[in-house]
Amino acid sequence: MSRIILEHVTKRFGDYAAVNDLSLEIESGAFFSLLGPSGCGKTTTMRLIAGLETADEGRILIDDKVVFDAADSTVVPPGKRGIGMVFQNYALWPHMTVRENILFGLAVRKIEKADQEERLRRVLSRLQISELVDRYPSELSGGQQQRIALARELVTGAKVLLMDEPLSNLDAKLRIDMRVELKQLHEETGATVIYVTHDQIEALTLSSTMAVMKLGVMQQNAAPSEVFAKPTNLFVAQFMGHTPMNILPATIQGNSMQIPGGSLPRAASSASCADGSQILIGARPEELLLGTTQDERSISVRVESILPMGYDSLVRVSVEGAELTIAADERTRTVDVGDDCFVTFDDTQLHCFDAETHERLG
Amino acid sequence: MNLSMRRVRNRLSTFAHSPQNWLAWIFLLVFGYLIIVPVGNMIWSTFHIQSGDARRAGGAVGDFTMFYWERVFASGQLSARLLYEPLMNTLFVSITYTIIAMIIGLSLAWLMVKTDMPFKRFTGFCAIVPYIVPSWTLALAWLTVFGNSQVGIGAAGVVETLLGRPTPNWLAYGPIPIISVLAINFFAFAYLLGAAALATVDASLEEAALIHGASNRKVIRKITMPILLPAIGSAAILTFASGLGTFGVPAFLGLPVRYNVLATSLYQSAAIGRYGEAFVFTMVLVTISASAIILNSKLIGKRKQFTTMEGKGSRQRVLKLGKWRKPVGFLVAGVMAIVTFMPIIFLVLQTFQFHLGQYSLDNFTLAYWIGERDGLRGILVDPRVRAAAVNTLWLGISVGLGTAFVGILIGYSVSRNRGRPIAKVVEQMSFIPYVIPGIAFGAIFLSMFAQPRGPIPVLYGTMTIIFIACLVNRLPFASRMGISAMMQVGRSLEESAEVHGASFPRRITRIMFPLTKRGFMGGFILSFVSTVKDINLVILLVTPQTMVLAALTFGYIELGRRQFADAIGVVIIVLVLGCTLIAQWLTKTNPLQGFGGGNS
Structure with a gap:
């Protein structure tokens, strides 16, 4: 259904390969985490899938459709890839109310007004944020902004959700609550989630599969339990775990x-x-x-x-x-x-x- | 009884031991006397017969009268000439230069922030030079290029020499030159404000819309522009207000063809002793300026302000210009270089011309620098100029030091009283001078201190009044600088010194001052610079004994001795550019943002 495939994808910034010959298959409905220290290429990988960056080599397929192919210069724009994306800073539009933020994507897609309202109502009540609907982002707490950002992506019914360190700006207590919430949302929607994080606990608790990256190169791609129990090399071994091995x-x-x-x-x-x-x-x-x-x-x-x-x-x-x-x-x-x-x-x-x-x- | 006595004593002792408190109260009193009282006094003056006007106004000096207001506002032809024409001219000139400056400034900001145009460092440097140099030197430079020999004491400019026939009057004098010069002077202001606002629009906001299927054009229309709009509006209003009361430019370019704006009308009334009218003009000017600033603060009210002027660096979506990259870079850098350096080059050349406008070697002379011409000695050997230079340096240094010192103390008392009403009042009072254009400021201080006030003797004709006027005029800058410097240092550093038993003077000199040294030096130099180049504020306050360099040029121009004025202009440009670069290096920031923007 919403399988994502990367074939030999390379992205260079100048001479530096931020993502180096990355091949990856993400099952439909998976909760897939990209884990690694800062600068390892995990965010770049996500942005390549989203279409916000254009790779130099390789091929990317979403839902068995080619959205990028360096060989014949196929580049499907981000809005046509059927994805949603939650940014680290939430990227809520400051000049729009919560309602306008959430409905923006539906309006662009020319969804009927009545349908828009129905979808809005459903997503608001699901995320328990109905009372915030007429506020501006600057009037919301960090946790509330996070929920609005999620609502904005869920409301379009996108089958692929990209999340770039979505919990890193929340305090510790809220982060744990949101983790539970994210896991439930994933199960309810059945969407394929690609989740970028540098927090291994998040990756271990949330993912069905995860990939560990270092300097643009994927080190290991497996279920969290296996990455923990059988680290494929010294880097993964020392990166995973509360206290270093x-x-x-x-x-x-x-x-x-x-x-x-x-x-x-x-x-x-x-x-x-x-x-x-x-x-x-x-x-x-x-x-x-x-x-x-x-x-x-x-x-x-x-x-x-x-x-x-x-x-x-x-x-x-x-x-x-x-x-x-x-x-x-x-x-x-x-x-x-x-x-x-x-x-x-x-x-x-x-x-x-x-x-x-x-x-x-x- | 005993208990309440002790309570009072405790309160007093607490008060005495918290310098942030008594400092705030001192500032409240001083600001009240130097800002509120003079403004009130001037308003009072416009309703009472001024000395010398008894016969004209039909009453005794000091009697209540509507004479001045009627004369200015409701006297038919006279009012048209006195007020309405200059008012319309002022609005026309200010609105037009604002629009032009905004278009140039914002386009430049967009190219600099949002594209991969090359030569950004060079272009950025060039762009701010016309903003650093005094606007009246740009007016002089305009005359060296476009001046003609048709009007009064005018002389041929470069263009007339090249074409072999006089440039038309509309190009040499009047609204078009004034608008052009002010636009050149202020576009960098719009550029700096625009670039700061643009830089705060994080790329993710645009990317989020792209993901939702919005086209590039839709992203600009629905996301980028609406987010920027309040900041653009605010920049336009500040640009408008900053040049509203400019005196030097319209004086040099407008007066020769009797094109008056409010600032020049005000000056002319005051120059012939008609203070009542001058004060009414002042009120009109202040009203327009204050309305603009108040409109601005309404506009950037909480919810509508999406960008922060002290923008944190955010990620930018940079537009790749592709094959246009190099051509655009060359074009922009080239235009900026011409706008920046040509005026200065021609100004320098002209100081060596015996006869104005003749570009040949046998016309070369050093007379205006170290020689003599028609009884006037070159500026480097004229004792009058030397006296003015001494006055200027004395004024610049004392105002600079005063600004930095007062700024730090305001910053201290406001930041340590954060959240209390008195902090807000002190902060807001220190911003009042921002709404008063320079020449209006001069008029206000003239009305206040041209006669003895209680224990204070007549200050008109002393350097003291000029010093106080300049210092009060710089208060918004001082206050902003001081508060931000003190906020950065934070409270705990001082408190830990207090725990170690350090007294207030010791904490200030050993802890707070060393930590804010860079900001202090930057504030000192920038205040020095703006005092040295100012003509608007001092023109009404100087006398032959208290002459300063910038005001001296006005005298030379009135005599038709342009080369002397040019030479002084060149000296001030060198001084001002050098000092600004030092300040930039010292504070490691772009100090220019403190120049115009006084409201935080």
Whole structure:
């Protein structure tokens, strides 16, 4: 239905490729997030789909119709692509009331007056903003403006909704409420949503699939759970997660791996590595265990600092010049700053990366 | 009893220890005496017989009379000549130059902000030069180019020399030259306001409409233009009000053919001692100017104002000019360069011409700079000019320092009293001078201080009155500069010094001043510049002993000694351009926006 396909799309600004040879297929009805640090090309990708930027190479299809093709210079203007877009700053027209803002798109499309009013009424009551209809944008709070911006795009019945960091200007509490609301709206409308964000929690909680980008290149495109559990390279591994993943250098020796402070049984995913080769191993703070007993999967460390965070604490330990962060359960924590203790690794969950290419092993 | 005594004492002590409070009250009193009282006094004067008018008005000096108002407004032919003709001329000239300046200024703003036209830096620099140089030097330059030998003491300009026959009078003097010169002078003002407004229209507003299927033309018509319209209207009104009371340009280009505007009528009445009439003209001028400014503040009332003048940089949709890019860039840069540099070049050339308008080497002379001609010594060796230069520098520096200093203190008391009525009153009072054109200001101060007022002696004929008039005239600028500087510093920096036990003078000198140094220096230089180049405000207040350079040129022009006036014009242009560039560099901003726009 409203499938979106990008084939080898490249967009350059001067010499810099903001989007580099990007191929992507977004299923109809998907909630698809583009995630990455600022400057990674996620917003540019969205603007290419919208038609606000024109790519230099490649092909873009929406709903199986070619909306852009560099080969024969097909460029369908944004208004003819059947999309809606919520901007980061909402882009509400300041000289129009809420009503005029919402009805603008319908008027341009020459929808009948009665139908316009009916659609307006429905979208207002759905988003619970009926009482705001005669206000100007400057008279609305940030959260209200956000709802109007959504209403303006929903009212046209667009089957593809593009959202450019729509929640980033809201305060924390409102952001969580709107997340729930967005998820419900997505389910109700069945529209394909493309969602640009730099907030991984948003991407993880909302998306059905997500892509992580870096410097114009897509790093991984998968379901959120998979991106989290099996990051495709070191960049994705460190970008995802509350606290960055711990990374340690390791040397393969027979059935074990030498790491600072000791050795661990060789991780299953390092099967392809030759004896004596150098790799990087990664473990999330939540995947490490802090304790006072030693076994073959643990190394001896010293506690440097403790940051209590309610249920958990972030415990920072040092070992032979390396540092590790461990998320410890505050109720069972027994160690304190200055103590010598042990960190236990779970070798089934260890992430292994090539020391040179930083690609995931196994 | 004891309790209430203590409460009063506590209140007093709190008051004494909060400088923002007593500063605000001091400003209230001083502004009242230097703004409200003089205006009231002038209005009173128009209804009472002035000294010397007893016989004409048929009563005793000081008696109530409608003589002046009747004479100006309801005396048939006389009123037509005195008021209605100059009034119509003023409106015609002001409205026309405003329209032209807006068209040029806004087109330039659009090209600079919304297209990928090349040479923007150069063009932008050129565009503001005619706005920095005094408008009366542009009038002098106009005469060097288009002047003819037909009228009175006129001499051939470049065009007449080239064509071999006199340029027509309408091109040399009267409304067309006045309109042209003011349009050249003010288009940069419209450009700066327009560019600031355009820059605040974020691209996403236009893109959102594109997504909804609007065509490019529809986006401009339904989105961009309506958002800009209030700002454009406001820019037009401010442009109109800024040039309404200009004296120098119509004096140099209009008077030789008896083309009068209100400013010149006002001056002529005052010059022959008819102060009653002059004050009525002043009232008319102030009324028009104030109406325009009030209309403007109504127009930019809350809901209708969509753009902010202190625009945050936003993303722009830049129109690609494609193959037109280079030609448009060259054309615009070229026109701007000509408009900017040609007048100055011809002005400089003329100062070396023994006979006006003869462009040949044997006509070259240094007489007007370091020599002598017909009993008048060159401006660099004439003690009168030197005295005027000393006066000018003294005035410029003291007004500059005064503006910056008062501005910081106003900023301090207003920003620290934010939200309280007194802050609003002080701020608004400091903006009143903005609605009073310069020459009207001179008249108001003349009416106030031409006679002793209580303990204050007659100030007319002293540098003090000129200093006070210039300072009060600069108050809107000072206040705006000071308030924004103080808002930027924020309260906590000062409060932490207070916690450490620093006294108010110490906090001002050690904390607030160092932090606002750049703004202070910028404010000082810009006030210095506008004082040095001003002729409108001082023309009614100067006497031979308190002559300043800009006003001196008027005397030379009346004698038909244009080269002397040109030479002084060149000196002031150099001074003014240099200082403005320094201020720009110091404040790292575009200081010009503080020039005209006094209302925040």
